Each structure stands twice: as C-alpha cells, then as structure tokens.
Amino acid sequence: MAIKTVIKKNTYFDSVTLMTISTRANELESVKTAMIGMGTDMNIEVIRDVGLYTSELDDITTGDLMIVLDIKEEEDTETVLAEVEELFTKKNQSGTTEISYKTLDSALNDNQESNIVVISVNGNFAYREVNKALDNDKHVMLFSDNVTIEEELALKQKAHEKELFMMGPDCGTAIINGVGLCFANEVRAGDIGIVGASGTGSQEVSVQIHKHGYGVSQLIGTGGRDLSLEIGGIMMLDGLDALLKDEQTEAILLISKPPAKEVEEKIIEKLKNATKQIVIYFIGSERAGSNSEIANVTFANNSLQAVEQVIQYSRMMPAETMLNKNLTIEELNHISTKLKDSQKYIRGLFCGGTLCDELLYSLMEFSDEVYSNIHKSKDRQLTNPNSSKAHTVIDFGDDKFTEGRPHPMIDPTSRIPRILQEARDPEVAVIALDFELGYGSHEDPAGVLEDVIREAKDIAENEGRELVIVGYVLGTEIDPQDVNSQREKLENLGVLVVDSNHQLCEVAKSFIKGA
Amino acid sequence: MNIKVFTYDEAIFSDLMEQQLFCLQRFNHTINFGVNNEILLTLTTNKNAFAPYTIILDQNNLSYFSDTSLFVHKDRRIAFENQDNIYLEKERGQHCYPIVHLEKNESVVFFVELIESKITAEKNDTGCQPLEIYSKQRIKEKMNCFKQAWEKEDMDMALEQLTQILGLGVGLTPTGDDFITGLFASLYAKSAFPAHFSQLACIAKEKTNPVSYAEIREAIKGRFAQLIQNIFITILRGNVHEMLIEIEQLKALGSTSGKDILWGIVFGLNLFRKEPDYGN
Known part of the structure; x- marks a missing residue:
C-alpha cells in the first residue's frame, strides 16, 4: 500500500469536471481510495481522520486542489499518478460544450450548422416553435404533446414539402446517427432501421435487437397519431423513404400503435416496390401474424416476434446475446395453484403506452372483459380510469394522468396508490408492471416501487391470498441505469421478472383461468 | 468581437x-x-x-x-x-431580489415532503466518492448539533456547527458551503436569519476557497442565485408541477452543488415545521 499526494496550486476546475475525475480515479484498478477536493481545513481534517494525511498537505491553501491516492501496490504508484494526470489533461482539453439557450432564435443563431432541433415546450407554443425551426430548414423532433391534430397536419405537410423530418408531436424516442434523443436506450449500432409511431414500442424493439446481439442504424419516431386517418402516416412514409435510401440500413422494422386501416393500406401499397426486407408490427392490425402478399414484407404478431424476424435480415456479425432466462410453464403452473378461485383478473399498470397496448390486445384474445383508459372501443374505455373493473390495463402516461406532473417514466411514483388499490382487490390475480431505463427515464425506477411492492404483497398475504406481480425492465446493460441491479431488486421482492414485454403478456395471460 | x-x-x-x-x-x-x-x-x-x-x-x-x-x-x-x-x-x-417570504407553513410542509420522498428515491446517487461520503456523514452529525442549538436558541453553538462544515466536501464549492447557502436561503424565507451568523463571512474567507466564499458572502447578505430564489417562489405559489421543474433546474447546477443547496433548503425549512397552520 502507498499513499501519494498531489497538490495543484491555485487550480480551479468546475464541479462537474472534479466529480468526473474523482469518479474515474476511484474506478482505477490499482486505486483503493482517491480523495479529490479543494484544500480546505475541513477536507484536510477528513483526510487526517481516514489516515491518508502526508506532509505534502502541510502547506496547502484553500485555493489549491488536492489529490490524495491510496494505492493498493506501491510498485503501481507511478502508473497510477500518470493515469490520474491523464484524466486532468484530457478534461482540460475537452471542456464542456453544453450550452443553455432561452430562445430557439438564439440557439439557431449560434448553431447554424446543426440540422435537427428537439423541441419540448408547453404544447400551446409548440406549433410556433416548430414552424420557426422548419423555416430555418431544420429537422424537428417534437417531444411536446397537447398539439392539435390540425396543427400536426399543417406542420407535417410543411416538413414533407421541405424534405424535412417532423417527428412528433409526443415523440418520445429517436436515435439519429447514433445519438439517442429524449427517452432513448443505449443500444449497439447496426444495420436495422426502425420507424416507430410508438415511443416505448420503439424502445422495446431497439432494446430487443440489442439483446439479441444485433444493432440499430436509425430509429425514427413519428409521434403516436401519425397513422391516424387525419395525418395519413406522412412521417412514417417519409421515414421509410429515408431508410430505404440509407446505405447503413439493411432491414427495416415498422412499429405502430393501432393504425387507421386506410393508412395501413397506404403504407402496405408503398412497400410493394420496396427493395429492402421489411417487418411490420402494427398492434391490433388484422394483418398481425398473417402471411404477407408481398415477398419482402413480413407481418409480426408481437414485438418480440418482430425482432426475431428482422434480425434474420441483418448482415452484421451478431455480438453475444444478453438474453435472460424466462419462467418455465411448470414454474408458472406451480404459482398458479396458489391462487384462489376468486382471483381471476389481470391488472396492468404501465408507464409505457405501447407496452400497455400490447398487453391490452393480448388479453383481448382471451377475454371480452378487458378495460382500459386507452381502449379503442368506447364501451371498453374506463369511465373512471382511477377504478378498475375485470381485466384492466392502464397507461399512466396518458394525458389524464400526466396533467400537471411529469411523465411516469420520469417520476414513476404515480403508480404507487394504484398498486395498493389493486392489491386490496380480492379478485386480482396478477399485477403487471413495466420499468423503463435509458436516457431521460428515472435513475432507479425499481427502487422507487420497492416499498409499495413489499406492502402490496403483505396486504394480500395478510388476507390469505397470493398476489402475483410480473415485472419487465426495459433496458440494456449499457444504459445509464444498471439493468441487472434493477432486475435483482424486483426478484428479491418476489416479482416474476421477464425478459421482454411480449413475455410479460404471455406470463400475465397464463394466469387467466382457461386461457 | x-x-x-x-x-x-x-x-x-x-x-x-x-x-x-x-x-x-x-x-x-x-x-x-x-x-x-x-x-x-x-x-x-x-x-x-x-x-x-x-x-x-x-x-x-x-x-x-x-x-x-x-x-x-x-x-x-x-x-x-x-x-x-x-x-x-x-x-x-x-436585481437579485430578496428571497420571497414564506409566511404560511402549508406549502412548506408539502415541499419538504416532496423533496424528502425524492431524496429517498435517489439515495444511491453518491456513487463511489469517498470524500463525498465522509463529508456528508460529518455534515449530518454537525447539523444534528445545529438543530439542537437552534431549538435552544443558542446561536453561538449553532454558528460553531456551521463553522465546522465550511469548506467540507467535494466540488469547487464544497458540499458544506452549498448546504449553508441553502440553509441561509430558508432562514431568509422565514425572516429568521440571525444577525449573529453574519460573522461567518470572515470565517469563510479563511476556511474555504474564493469561489465558495463569494457565494456565502452574498448569502449572508440575503442575495442568492435566481435558481434558488425560484424554488421559494414556487413554494409560495404551491404549484407542484412548477416545484418539480425548479427542483430539477436547481439540481442540475454543477455536479452536486444544486443537490447540496437543496439539502440545505430542506434542512432549513424543516426547522420551522413544528406547527403547520393548514389553511390559516
């Protein structure tokens, strides 16, 4: 063991730089502890208390930066010092380039070479800002919601005429030239292009592509209403065109929430002349899972199947898969025997709208009694979304739940009271939950629900019931959050953790009597 | 140019x-x-x-x-x-306007509970920063003593505790200094800043670096960054959405500075939580 102290006289680094260097120094293999801070009396006292004081600190002043290293092996001292010094040198060279602007005008003025603008403002102002960006010949990703359908149509028509993208409104995710925007996951670069009219649906397929060892060339978001009759799929058609021309893209996956039939036909018609392999997963479409009349087009029945089909057309050498083991039928049957006869309903409480849709349509295959706040059929829409009946799936990202509060992927606490409410219902067999990782999402979505899951299980147990909770963590091992520790947290609470949203649907369905 | x-x-x-x-x-x-x-x-x-x-x-x-x-x-x-x-x-x-005065306790209590629930959810964010871990532990100890001294109205003892965290912790503005800034903002918001604490300016000049000293010097005069002022404005308005936005804005300040200031604000507001006057 060796203690080494480096003093940088009268040296100031901004806090972010200091913290980054400190984190990296502590991660160096040969370093037991690295203490990096300003040379104040109180910091020196801490250094003294932990037994790392050396005489070099005798003359330090408050304006000096101190680096105190506890090195595991003395012979590594020189190497470690060089590595730490390199951290400082690199930081000095790179600096930070993130700048905040108060207006789009000043941002555009200072960044004339940029070609894409991400807009997240109050919906009332979104139309004006997007227009401004389009007038400046910039592609737009519009995260804001509460934009009228008329405004969306006008903006998309304008963008189309100018050969620009208008991704949105309510566009939650995109990966453009390797850069993740808004709620994007960290996934491998590859040759599969995605156009998605669904935020979490696009996240799900990009994550599953990664987990299967393949990669994504571009992920183009369109906004959830793009395939409505009013909009006519303008952005999906433009995105498709772009991917057909993109040299990096070998195969294309199209994913959408339930589309308007006429728009679906328009897209299929366009694909007749497409030169690349295309897999389509339109939730709730009659074509889902059917044989295609077009040679290079495949219709998938679920998100996982869409991925399994599209990766067959990739030309890249697959990396090691990151798939986790799922529960066997025997295991599920065994758990099922613990349920009482009265426990017959599934309750899905989702942050991700498309994940919610996927369970909704999946349950509808087995039961007419499926209700939701996002059900297409009016008579199956919940009149009071705060109260469940029969099988119920709730999208907590829907406008009614997000008015005046952040999206549940940012703040997942909105599900807490509902989980307890469902746990108290003696007719509930299964609660299904999703946990999204990636940029923009909460840093510890599983941790936020730890206490309530424990409490929900206790409520059922005290009433002599077994409550099944199924959880899916949507994320990759390279996302900012640690997917494995998120899964582990849930597993430790007795949650049945599955490896895809499709499997979440399958597990949930397996608990329906007679399914 | x-x-x-x-x-x-x-x-x-x-x-x-x-x-x-x-x-x-x-x-x-x-x-x-x-x-x-x-x-x-x-x-x-x-x-x-x-x-x-x-x-x-x-x-x-x-x-x-x-x-x-x-x-x-x-x-x-x-x-x-x-x-x-x-x-x-x-x-x-x-102008750097004075911190808005929070007369009623209702939204203060709500704000504190909102933040504390968020802090609980984000408790693992210190990562592997040994100096950060040691300094936060020490600040907690000293602030327990501060609270006792405050309740006994022993301002000498309270000031002594603040002196003990000056310059303590990671970052260009060390954790202890940011905490003090947040605490002082809360004391000003409750019109309870003891004149006695003004002595801290001279002490800070010796005990911490010039960047941090400048922040504390102004905090003692009741002059704070707009990001801090905004937190109190949203508490006064009682709008949760605005609060969450301003909290995130403040938290984004520096590496841990914003979070440490917020910690000080919550600690300071907690000193006044004894008798919530709901609706009065």
Whole structure:
C-alpha cells in the first residue's frame, strides 16, 4: 500500500469536471481510495481522520486542489499518478460544450450548422416553435404533446414539402446517427432501421435487437397519431423513404400503435416496390401474424416476434446475446395453484403506452372483459380510469394522468396508490408492471416501487391470498441505469421478472383461468 | 468581437463603480474577476446562472477571452484591454431580489415532503466518492448539533456547527458551503436569519476557497442565485408541477452543488415545521 499526494496550486476546475475525475480515479484498478477536493481545513481534517494525511498537505491553501491516492501496490504508484494526470489533461482539453439557450432564435443563431432541433415546450407554443425551426430548414423532433391534430397536419405537410423530418408531436424516442434523443436506450449500432409511431414500442424493439446481439442504424419516431386517418402516416412514409435510401440500413422494422386501416393500406401499397426486407408490427392490425402478399414484407404478431424476424435480415456479425432466462410453464403452473378461485383478473399498470397496448390486445384474445383508459372501443374505455373493473390495463402516461406532473417514466411514483388499490382487490390475480431505463427515464425506477411492492404483497398475504406481480425492465446493460441491479431488486421482492414485454403478456395471460 | 449582454445584476453599478478588477479564475463558460483573491464580478455564458454581481453574455463560451483585467466605468461600460467594451444597457439589468417570504407553513410542509420522498428515491446517487461520503456523514452529525442549538436558541453553538462544515466536501464549492447557502436561503424565507451568523463571512474567507466564499458572502447578505430564489417562489405559489421543474433546474447546477443547496433548503425549512397552520 502507498499513499501519494498531489497538490495543484491555485487550480480551479468546475464541479462537474472534479466529480468526473474523482469518479474515474476511484474506478482505477490499482486505486483503493482517491480523495479529490479543494484544500480546505475541513477536507484536510477528513483526510487526517481516514489516515491518508502526508506532509505534502502541510502547506496547502484553500485555493489549491488536492489529490490524495491510496494505492493498493506501491510498485503501481507511478502508473497510477500518470493515469490520474491523464484524466486532468484530457478534461482540460475537452471542456464542456453544453450550452443553455432561452430562445430557439438564439440557439439557431449560434448553431447554424446543426440540422435537427428537439423541441419540448408547453404544447400551446409548440406549433410556433416548430414552424420557426422548419423555416430555418431544420429537422424537428417534437417531444411536446397537447398539439392539435390540425396543427400536426399543417406542420407535417410543411416538413414533407421541405424534405424535412417532423417527428412528433409526443415523440418520445429517436436515435439519429447514433445519438439517442429524449427517452432513448443505449443500444449497439447496426444495420436495422426502425420507424416507430410508438415511443416505448420503439424502445422495446431497439432494446430487443440489442439483446439479441444485433444493432440499430436509425430509429425514427413519428409521434403516436401519425397513422391516424387525419395525418395519413406522412412521417412514417417519409421515414421509410429515408431508410430505404440509407446505405447503413439493411432491414427495416415498422412499429405502430393501432393504425387507421386506410393508412395501413397506404403504407402496405408503398412497400410493394420496396427493395429492402421489411417487418411490420402494427398492434391490433388484422394483418398481425398473417402471411404477407408481398415477398419482402413480413407481418409480426408481437414485438418480440418482430425482432426475431428482422434480425434474420441483418448482415452484421451478431455480438453475444444478453438474453435472460424466462419462467418455465411448470414454474408458472406451480404459482398458479396458489391462487384462489376468486382471483381471476389481470391488472396492468404501465408507464409505457405501447407496452400497455400490447398487453391490452393480448388479453383481448382471451377475454371480452378487458378495460382500459386507452381502449379503442368506447364501451371498453374506463369511465373512471382511477377504478378498475375485470381485466384492466392502464397507461399512466396518458394525458389524464400526466396533467400537471411529469411523465411516469420520469417520476414513476404515480403508480404507487394504484398498486395498493389493486392489491386490496380480492379478485386480482396478477399485477403487471413495466420499468423503463435509458436516457431521460428515472435513475432507479425499481427502487422507487420497492416499498409499495413489499406492502402490496403483505396486504394480500395478510388476507390469505397470493398476489402475483410480473415485472419487465426495459433496458440494456449499457444504459445509464444498471439493468441487472434493477432486475435483482424486483426478484428479491418476489416479482416474476421477464425478459421482454411480449413475455410479460404471455406470463400475465397464463394466469387467466382457461386461457 | 461584438459582445452582447444577455442580462446582468444592477448591483454592479452601485457597488463596483470605477474599480479595476483582475481575472482570478477562468473556466470555459465563466470567468471570475476580483481583487486580492476576492471574487467581485462574474462573466458567464450560462443563461440560467443569474446571481449576485454576474453579467450573462449572449455567447457560446469564453475561451476567446484573453483579458486579465477589466474596469467598471460609471457610464455603464465595462472596459477590457483587448476586447470590445461591454455596454450594460439599463433595460437588460435586473436585481437579485430578496428571497420571497414564506409566511404560511402549508406549502412548506408539502415541499419538504416532496423533496424528502425524492431524496429517498435517489439515495444511491453518491456513487463511489469517498470524500463525498465522509463529508456528508460529518455534515449530518454537525447539523444534528445545529438543530439542537437552534431549538435552544443558542446561536453561538449553532454558528460553531456551521463553522465546522465550511469548506467540507467535494466540488469547487464544497458540499458544506452549498448546504449553508441553502440553509441561509430558508432562514431568509422565514425572516429568521440571525444577525449573529453574519460573522461567518470572515470565517469563510479563511476556511474555504474564493469561489465558495463569494457565494456565502452574498448569502449572508440575503442575495442568492435566481435558481434558488425560484424554488421559494414556487413554494409560495404551491404549484407542484412548477416545484418539480425548479427542483430539477436547481439540481442540475454543477455536479452536486444544486443537490447540496437543496439539502440545505430542506434542512432549513424543516426547522420551522413544528406547527403547520393548514389553511390559516
């Protein structure tokens, strides 16, 4: 063991730089502890208390930066010092380039070479800002919601005429030239292009592509209403065109929430002349899972199947898969025997709208009694979304739940009271939950629900019931959050953790009597 | 190069007129000027950084800035040796208004509970920063003593505890200093800042670095960055959505500075939570 102290006289680094260097120094293999801070009396006292004081600190002043290293092996001292010094040198060279602007005008003025603008403002102002960006010949990703359908149509028509993208409104995710925007996951670069009219649906397929060892060339978001009759799929058609021309893209996956039939036909018609392999997963479409009349087009029945089909057309050498083991039928049957006869309903409480849709349509295959706040059929829409009946799936990202509060992927606490409410219902067999990782999402979505899951299980147990909770963590091992520790947290609470949203649907369905 | 001013603190003209100031610290987006190692004026390009004695420039960064001194002229002009003058037009100036007064406890209680629930959810964010872990532990110990002293109205003892956390922790503005800034903001919001604590300015000059000292010096005078002021404005309004936005804005300050200031704010507001007067 060796203690080494480096003093940088009268040296100031901004806090972010200091913290980054400190984190990296502590991660160096040969370093037991690295203490990096300003040379104040109180910091020196801490250094003294932990037994790392050396005489070099005798003359330090408050304006000096101190680096105190506890090195595991003395012979590594020189190497470690060089590595730490390199951290400082690199930081000095790179600096930070993130700048905040108060207006789009000043941002555009200072960044004339940029070609894409991400807009997240109050919906009332979104139309004006997007227009401004389009007038400046910039592609737009519009995260804001509460934009009228008329405004969306006008903006998309304008963008189309100018050969620009208008991704949105309510566009939650995109990966453009390797850069993740808004709620994007960290996934491998590859040759599969995605156009998605669904935020979490696009996240799900990009994550599953990664987990299967393949990669994504571009992920183009369109906004959830793009395939409505009013909009006519303008952005999906433009995105498709772009991917057909993109040299990096070998195969294309199209994913959408339930589309308007006429728009679906328009897209299929366009694909007749497409030169690349295309897999389509339109939730709730009659074509889902059917044989295609077009040679290079495949219709998938679920998100996982869409991925399994599209990766067959990739030309890249697959990396090691990151798939986790799922529960066997025997295991599920065994758990099922613990349920009482009265426990017959599934309750899905989702942050991700498309994940919610996927369970909704999946349950509808087995039961007419499926209700939701996002059900297409009016008579199956919940009149009071705060109260469940029969099988119920709730999208907590829907406008009614997000008015005046952040999206549940940012703040997942909105599900807490509902989980307890469902746990108290003696007719509930299964609660299904999703946990999204990636940029923009909460840093510890599983941790936020730890206490309530424990409490929900206790409520059922005290009433002599077994409550099944199924959880899916949507994320990759390279996302900012640690997917494995998120899964582990849930597993430790007795949650049945599955490896895809499709499997979440399958597990949930397996608990329906007679399914 | 034509330098545009985005906004500035009007107090520059009342307090720094006809003074020459020298460059003390230089970062990509911020340059501190002052005399005798005491920061008196900050030039920055960060549009969210409105704070005492700060001029915010409408620029990308300040890497091109080569001057080592500036002069504040009474005709609202900042003169440099090698750069164009900056003109501080009156309409672009603003004041660091005092922290809004929180008379009622209702939204204070709500805010504190909101933050505490968020902090619980984010408890693992210290990562592997040994100095951070040690210093936070020590701040907690000292602030337990502070609370006891505060309840006994023993301001000497309370001041002593603050002295013990000055300059303590990671970052350019160490954790203890940011905590104190947040605490003082809460004391001002509750109109309960003890004059006795003003002594901390002299002590801070010795015990912490010049950047951090400048923050504490102004906090003692009741002058805070706009990001801190905004937190109290949203508490007064009681709008949860606004609170969450402002909390996130403050948390984004520096690496841990914003979070540490928030910690101090919550600690300070908790000192007044004894008798919530709901609806009164």
